[in-house]
Amino acid sequence: MQINPEKLSLAGCLVSAIAATTGCQPQQQKAWQPNVIYIMADDLGIGDIAPYGQTRIHTPNLTRLQQRGMRFTQAYAGTAVSAPSRCSLMTGLHTGHASVRGNIGVDPEGQVAMPEGTFTMATMFKQSGYATGCFGKWGLGYPGSVSDPTKVGFDRFFGYNCQTLAHDYYPDHLWNGTERVELPQNYEQQEVTYSADTIHSQALDFIRSHADGPFFTFLSYTIPHAELILPHDSIYQRYCEEVPLDDEIPFVQKRPEKKGAYGSSERPMASFASMVTRLDKYVGDVMDLLDSLGIADKTILIFTSDNGPHKEGGARPDYFQSYGPYRGIKRDLYEGGIRMPMLISCPGHIAQGVDNDHVMAFWDMLPTFAEAAGYRGQLNTDGISFLPTLLGNGKQAEHDFLYWEFHEQQGKQAVRLGNWKGIRLKVGTDEPVFELYDLSNDIHEDNNVSDAHPDIVARLQAIIDSCHTESELFNFGRK
Incomplete structure (x- = not known):
């Protein structure tokens, strides 16, 4: 769906949602205030x-990160597709309340x-005295809009403002804040400057320049989203040998x-695997940089993905079992689409x-980081801080339930209550369908036990109805 930006001049009026706001001033006395680096892969x-x-895909640095920290087994995205999942992360609101x-x-x-004045994770960090940087894909506003990254708390932005243009790994331009950066070496379909590498380099420079801290860096890498194109370097050549041509x-x-x-893409499976290993190298670069700067113990480093695996541009999630033991991919509210x-x-x-099997979701990140940063302002959030779980002290509060909604494919809603998982399909039609699964013995969601x-x-239907607030733009496809 495409709409004219002139129609969005009153974005706050067009989108009916609960926007996180605060009138608090920056705190004078801070607690721990660790640096925070949030690495988000795209469609991984x-x-x-x-x-x-x-x-089959080599990710030694992510294994190293696992060994140096916690691996969460029940972490959930904001929803099953890019922009709304990122909005949930940034605002601390689930998709029944978020504006996008x-x-x-x-x-x-x-x-x-997002509406003008939206309070984001970056806003919170900035008000807490942090330097803030976003590198990669934004997707939550057009250039010059009221939710351009530099207008919602980020001191520095470098990357793609538009997630659709991020499909091109050799673009003719990127954005440095509000300045359009031309890449003439990529004109006329020349493939010279690989955007992901350039964005990664800019992110490392930001970390170096703010090593004294505190800083918040959102590394919103576009890899391994389609298109499945990358330099034909040694990583790519390795997978061309390991992935049979007949496959x-x-x-x-x-x-x-x-x-x-x-x-x-002539070799989409070799390309996909190469992109994941390239992403792994980026993670290793960040870890090595933190070690060399002597700030690894002062930095919370997070790695995740925005939603489940895709099947676009030649990708075949079945080939590498990208969804793990779960059912579903990107755009599904089954576990494979949202468990990260x-x-x-x-x-x-x-x-x-x-x-750690703590059940959490993207909207928990804002209150968690706010507690770590010593922020004392009021937060309007659906999230719960899991800092006690991270640090191993204090009593951890738990969610009563988690809720998601998705506005393509006739509309979908889902709720998790304990081990019960309810999914409402065809929400935008006159004949919605409800499915019920017991995740304690049916993690693949094969056996619908609703009857x-x-x-x-x-009970789950009532929770779903209570969680959804009306939105003029997002109405499950209803006319």
Whole structure:
């Protein structure tokens, strides 16, 4: 869906949501105030990396991160697709309350903006005295909008403002704050400057320049989202040898004139694996830099993904079992679409080499980081701080339930209550369908037991109805 930005001048009026706001001033006395680096992969499945069972794609640095910290086994995304999942992360609100609940494009580039004055994670860090930087994909407003990264708490932004243009790894421009940075070496489909490498380099420079801290860095890498294109370097050549040629199904670009069209890939599976290993190298670079600067023990380092694995641009999630033991991929509210890898480390503060089954979601990040940063302002959030779990002290509060919604494919809603998982499909139609699964013995969500438990169904239906607030832009496709 594309809409004219002129129609979005009153974005706060067009989007009916609960916006997080605060009138608090920066605190004068801080608590721990660790640096925070939040690394988010794009369309990476929980099964794509070795810490969660992958055996064919090499991710030694993520294994190193796992060994240096906690591996969470029940961590959830904001929802099953990019922009709304990121909005949930940034605002601390689940998708029944968040302002951005789907991917809506804005001409000539960008996505629908969050309302003016939206309080974000970056706002919280900035008010707490942190330097703040965002590197990679934004997708929560078009250039110059009221929710351009530099208007919602980020001191520095470098990357793609528009997530659709981020489909092109050799773009003709990127954004440095509000300045458009031309990349003439990529004009006329030349492939010279690989955007992911450039963005990564800028992020490392930001960390170096703020090593004295405190700083918050959001590394919103576009890898391994389609298109499945990258430099044909030693990493790529390795997978061309390891992935049998007979296993490949070449992807051919069909509509090159379409904005965001995925480029052709002769070896999509080798390319996908190479992109994941390249991402792993980025993580290793960050870890090595923190060690060399002597600030690893002063930095909370998080690795996750925005949603489940994709099947776009030639990707085949079945090939590498990208969804792990779960059902579903990107755009599904089954576990494979929303259960994420989550590795968190801070040597000397967070236990190393341990698993944790605490149930959490993206909207928990804001209150968690606010507590770590010593922020004392009021937060309007659906989240619960899990800092006690990270540090191993204090009593950990738990969610009564988790809620998600998705506004494509006739609309979907889901709720998790204990081990019960309810999914409402075809929400935007006159005949919605409800499915019920018991995750304690059906983690793949194969056995719909809704008929056997009408009382549980009624309870979950009531939770779903109570969690959804109306939105003019996001209404499950209803006309």
